[in-house]
Amino acid sequence: MGQGYVLTEMTWPEVKEALETVRLAVIPLGAHEQHGPHMTESCDAVLAERMGRLLVAELHPLALLTPTVSMGVSSHHLHFPGTISLEPDTLIAVLRDMLRSLQGHGISKFLVLNAHGGNQATLGVAADKLTRELGVEFYYAKTTAAAKDVMDESIASKPYGHSCEREVSEALYLAPELVREAQLEPGAIQPPGRWSRLRPGNPLQGFYYYEEMTANGCIGDATRASRELGERLVRTALQRLAQAVRDVLDS
């Protein structure tokens, strides 16, 4: 890490020079929300930023990492102590202001690198609105979703999805300080109910609070996580993301 352009660590003359080659700004987007008893609440923000650092290093000198948007849309988690959630409109306003500021510096292509599933619908709306409103190219990606096939074949505990085998593995590789290894627990899933009828793959979708689904806030079995799996997911996704970015920059 370190050889990519990281805006928070640069002076303005350094930025000025970097802008001669930069064609894309990468915006790490996280969340501040409960991650069960074994991960700290900044988990998504830290993972997005670490992944972002790797990505801009990979794309150097074409990309620049912006400050991290460290809170996101976490309304499902609001009943767990400490969770802070932005309204979808607030998140879009933050992104709009960032894009407009960076447009002023000559950047017109943006990738929101998102570590939190709860932000995806808002990003879909943001892509629609901001592309047309500002005349920019707006891309977004879940940090390691590009390695979905590796997840499908490697993750033993299903379903997974929050502070789980996948997420803890990624943290063990990217930011082990996020993990309380002594507290690792499997998800304490609640009996089927309204929540289970709204899970992906069911006819209906809808809003439910996380405690309806899991007593400890986890979905999946974090005790099966490993640094090795994390490394594989991160490295695979990173290569694919970098290639995908190069492709759209060229197209």
Next chain:
Amino acid sequence: MGQGYVLTEMTWPEVKEALETVRLAVIPLGAHEQHGPHMTESCDAVLAERMGRLLVAELHPLALLTPTVSMGVSSHHLHFPGTISLEPDTLIAVLRDMLRSLQGHGISKFLVLNAHGGNQATLGVAADKLTRELGVEFYYAKTTAAAKDVMDESIASKPYGHSCEREVSEALYLAPELVREAQLEPGAIQPPGRWSRLRPGNPLQGFYYYEEMTANGCIGDATRASRELGERLVRTALQRLAQAVRDVLDS
């Protein structure tokens, strides 16, 4: 059709009586957008309403069909003549006003029955906002997505997705007046480019206009559509949706 409660066709004393048993309002949501040379632009609105009539009949006397929201978020299609698109915020405002009005009549559970994929991200945001803001239960569903397995096994022309084998089949069963049978054409897909790198399953997501992807506005082969396939998709989805609604009403 006809034995369900359809609000547009009722007087207020009839509504008053219906409200003694009604526990859910079904809101048909469509779009007004191009559907290639062989479907009329109201396609999604009409299909949503027809499906909604079947669903409230199935659920009678527990459900009531509201007026159809006949325009939606169709920004991807704006460059094709005739398309009209609501901003995501406008669509949410319309839904909010409908829910608040109906809450005043004692209804607190809502299902938006959506026929247009471009509305889904906005509905995700709406579910998050309106559930918490109004204290209601807010569900949403794509009209026939509950029959995804039938689509996977029955549809020959892939990828499909817009004015295609699936959609024309559904229309032939539900509303054949939407189809110009003499004009049926397969999608005129453009060469791979930026658009193809942003299709589902790729690492990046982002906004693109439909004409980048298809010259005639279609994705899939409408010439393979049949009323029989439409009937199977609609009937399968309908049974599953109705059961899913009963389940959440009971839970």
Next chain:
Amino acid sequence: MGQGYVLTEMTWPEVKEALETVRLAVIPLGAHEQHGPHMTESCDAVLAERMGRLLVAELHPLALLTPTVSMGVSSHHLHFPGTISLEPDTLIAVLRDMLRSLQGHGISKFLVLNAHGGNQATLGVAADKLTRELGVEFYYAKTTAAAKDVMDESIASKPYGHSCEREVSEALYLAPELVREAQLEPGAIQPPGRWSRLRPGNPLQGFYYYEEMTANGCIGDATRASRELGERLVRTALQRLAQAVRDVLDS
């Protein structure tokens, strides 16, 4: 009916061709609200659309009918079962999005054909805002107000104004399925009170709920309605509206 351009029933290539002559979009605007025991709640939306079809036929090939805005500002009626009301800001947002979309297709003149008195103040504000904001020509008209003189001389039951001799007559001509002929009742007017001091012609204006004024939701005597009167009102208004549109298109 049918020889005018009706956007909901056209494919995009057909719209493209129509746009070569079209100079005005006609937007039918209704409401979803109680109309007493003898009219269904979609009354205003259906009448606006039917009238719109006649008008674009009359103006063919200069005009095109957009999808109907089927809900409007009906706050006065919210205490009657089934009424759904949009906030004035929501209605303006819907109109703005429609106008902007249609501007993209080359149309810059618009006529909102409104069947519901409760929308008029909002349309006045919309005309002011949208004309200046979008640089369009924005016209609006009550569907049959152009035949005010015929109403004054032909309508026997006064005051009239809601689900009354006039409105039921128009429905009997344009859309008889809206009328429950067996249930026709005169308005059940309440004793004079705050509401009567706020009726048109009094020094003060202000908001009141409809049930303060009429127990069954009607103002006027629907039992005196006739298809003949409806035809005369509609045909007179239609000729005058069409001429008025031609005049502003020429000026």
Next chain:
Amino acid sequence: MGQGYVLTEMTWPEVKEALETVRLAVIPLGAHEQHGPHMTESCDAVLAERMGRLLVAELHPLALLTPTVSMGVSSHHLHFPGTISLEPDTLIAVLRDMLRSLQGHGISKFLVLNAHGGNQATLGVAADKLTRELGVEFYYAKTTAAAKDVMDESIASKPYGHSCEREVSEALYLAPELVREAQLEPGAIQPPGRWSRLRPGNPLQGFYYYEEMTANGCIGDATRASRELGERLVRTALQRLAQAVRDVLDS
């Protein structure tokens, strides 16, 4: 003048005492806009305030006069030098803040006394929104519209409507400093055109700028104005308004 409660001229202990009897706040609403070569641009604001002083004196000790809202919706006049126009949303926001502040002091009934026709549509929307949002009684009235019959029989120059026989007469009685008597001119009406097809009584309504209609900004013949006519209009309207207010306070 002077024996009514005028908030701008009171200290807080005086207001506190007045609130023991006050049941209605009267809000004068004007405009800042051109009034031709013979009236100053604050005309509507000054007339509303003067009329308001008379009205609260008449209603003493039941009513209290608030500060004047001295600018309104004057978009039609924006092309004449000096005109300042508030957006409709801004005017509603100002009224909302005034009502909420005064609700905190125990007042729940409000009369907007409006001297400018261009504000009426916005007041209609405000009445609808603010009544329901704040739970208040919201009334509005044009300052001398209650004397419409007197106008119809006494005003010689028709049509009238802006800086005309009526308005100059009222000013000569209420605030003669607004009038440049040496500059009095009849309206310099433009040839018929789009504007004349949108005047009241025509099938279509719509927005047009005042200079399309009148070269000097006036409609009507100010040279026929008299203090006597002004006095009659003002005194008649005042008595009727005061009675109407007493009636709604009692109902």
Next chain:
Amino acid sequence: MGQGYVLTEMTWPEVKEALETVRLAVIPLGAHEQHGPHMTESCDAVLAERMGRLLVAELHPLALLTPTVSMGVSSHHLHFPGTISLEPDTLIAVLRDMLRSLQGHGISKFLVLNAHGGNQATLGVAADKLTRELGVEFYYAKTTAAAKDVMDESIASKPYGHSCEREVSEALYLAPELVREAQLEPGAIQPPGRWSRLRPGNPLQGFYYYEEMTANGCIGDATRASRELGERLVRTALQRLAQAVRDVLDS
């Protein structure tokens, strides 16, 4: 007073002529709020307007006085009878509309002449937003803050700040009708508490209601006020303000 351009007292042809030399609009901004037992609630609005008249006379023919914004952000005073407060967003909306209207008349430089401290934060935000949004020069000034040194050396009763020696002195010179000379009282300061820890110069800032700090609504000793001090403050500030305006117009 009187030889400056005062928009409220001009006709449009007079404004048209004035605009040939005018380079700056001066917007008086006040408040409607309690000023203790010895000043009327319109105090700030009246002082701002009087000061504005003097300033445009001083700057004649370069400046023009707009209508006074007579209410401002007075939330701290809302618990005293009669206070009316605008939300900060409402005040900014009013200013935006004024600036946009006046831009249409060719003015691009604005000075908000503010008599009320509670408006300052909002004006800071307005300066930031409106400058960039409208491309104007936006200046603001407290009416007599330019004479801060004279205050420091001449005012005996400290702390001062509301309906005090300074403010009553200014009123005795500019608008003696605002003062109830028989009721003059020193501020009835409350015992130290949360409010005193939030006064200027303390580590923390924050919102508190005025009655926490002063029982009669005054800060400072109005009994020591004099017309002479008022004249000195006003005349000193006026000269400095006028010079400062000339300097920025020249730079």
Next chain:
Amino acid sequence: MGQGYVLTEMTWPEVKEALETVRLAVIPLGAHEQHGPHMTESCDAVLAERMGRLLVAELHPLALLTPTVSMGVSSHHLHFPGTISLEPDTLIAVLRDMLRSLQGHGISKFLVLNAHGGNQATLGVAADKLTRELGVEFYYAKTTAAAKDVMDESIASKPYGHSCEREVSEALYLAPELVREAQLEPGAIQPPGRWSRLRPGNPLQGFYYYEEMTANGCIGDATRASRELGERLVRTALQRLAQAVRDVLDS
């Protein structure tokens, strides 16, 4: 550092336990903006967070540190490469969402610890709005403004204010990685002009871009900075801030 409650580094069960004693949330607020050639652009965000860590440690177990708001209102700096600025409304929206989320966890007192002067006006408005809207206690403080007297007596290079002797000194103590010691430069102040007439202490205030005032983006002489001065400023301010917080918590 480390013995205070830092929300980003805690799990939800740890937060739950902490909430038993916590009475105040400290929200670090920074900016992302140019700090001349010798400080990185995240300077204000990092200093706010470091200072926040010290403060919650000092107040332990009464206070909890929230995630840092790392971008703020930096419009003055937008023309220097890399600066990102939030609109004032966006910053208020972010703070509102944070406060509402934390209210749900039982916290009702908040201190925004702000390292950037450009945020102060927005915080003034936020304090006014959010206090009344949410019913919370909302405090804000510049990080080291409580040591103003130490600055006045210790700082040699005046004026100072941005990436200067004071700020670099604080960074050398709190976060030396922000400083490029080899690049330290005094401010490259521009000749007097419009900007100098708008500096604090002048009669007029208004918006100007930073490059009008300083070519390298600095105000003050960073070459005179020292870790010792930074330590004194930070430690003095910290003790005073902590005491001020304890005082308001007790009052």
